Amino acid sequence: MSDTSRIAVSAVQPGVDDSAELIEAVAQRRDRAAFAELFRRFAPRVKAFVMRSGADPDLAQEVAQETMVLVWRRAETFDRTRAGAATWIFTIARNKRIDLLRRATHAGFDPEDYVLFSTEAPESADNAAIGRQVRERIGAVMQALTPDQIEVLRMAFFQDKSHSVIAREMKLPLGTVKSRIRLALSRLREAMQSDVP
Numbered sequence: 001m002s003d004t005s006r007i008a009v010s011a012v013q014p015g016v017d018d019s020a021e022l023i024e025a026v027a028q029r030r031d032r033a034a035f036a037e038l039f040r041r042f043a044p045r046v047k048a049f050v051m052r053s054g055a056d057p058d059l060a061q062e063v064a065q066e067t068m069v070l071v072w073r074r075a076e077t078f079d080r081t082r083a084g085a086a087t088w089i090f091t092i093a094r095n096k097r098i099d100l101l102r103r104a105t106h107a108g109f110d111p112e113d114y115v116l117f118s119t120e121a122p123e124s125a126d127n128a129a130i131g132r133q134v135r136e137r138i139g140a141v142m143q144a145l146t147p148d149q150i151e152v153l154r155m156a157f158f159q160d161k162s163h164s165v166i167a168r169e170m171k172l173p174l175g176t177v178k179s180r181i182r183l184a185l186s187r188l189r190e191a192m193q194s195d196v197p
Helices: 003-011 019-029 032-052 059-075 086-103 123-142 147-158 163-170 174-191
Strands: none
Touching: 003 086, 003 123, 003 147, 019 032, 032 059, 032 086, 059 086, 147 174, 163 174
8 A cells, every 4th residue: 555545544534633644745755645635624724714814705715725835835844843734734824814915905904803913723722712812912912002003013014015115105214113113023022922911
């Protein structure tokens, strides 16, 4: 029995998650059957994940497809000692969603959209609770930022503008823009590291 056949057989056994082995098969041998199984398992879950964050079905489908293309292209970067297969794939999806939002510069920055800052896939009730706590903590900090700090974050991270472009558009010294971004990110980082929201 070939490696691919063994993987395919284990895929139907209840309670067995061999997603990491499937990614490694793609990385090592460009195994199309392993990738097809990954696509079957994760594309619908990624689409649902993106839709839960407020995306419409077309955007969610696009994110799911682009995510799976990146799984194929970047499979060799997967390291099971650093993250589980699902977490790795959902992180790619999250980043792809943010990339698409950055491109849609006409869309405004919504400080209520805390899902943008979530890095974990909704794999279990524990992960969901932790993710909710993180989003609440970040949300509280975002509400405490000044409008100027929120604006520079929006321009830098969602419109993908350089610091010099932001300074020119806001008619501010470059040092002021950098300071505002640094202070806002410092507050977010402190919220993430503290035990109390």
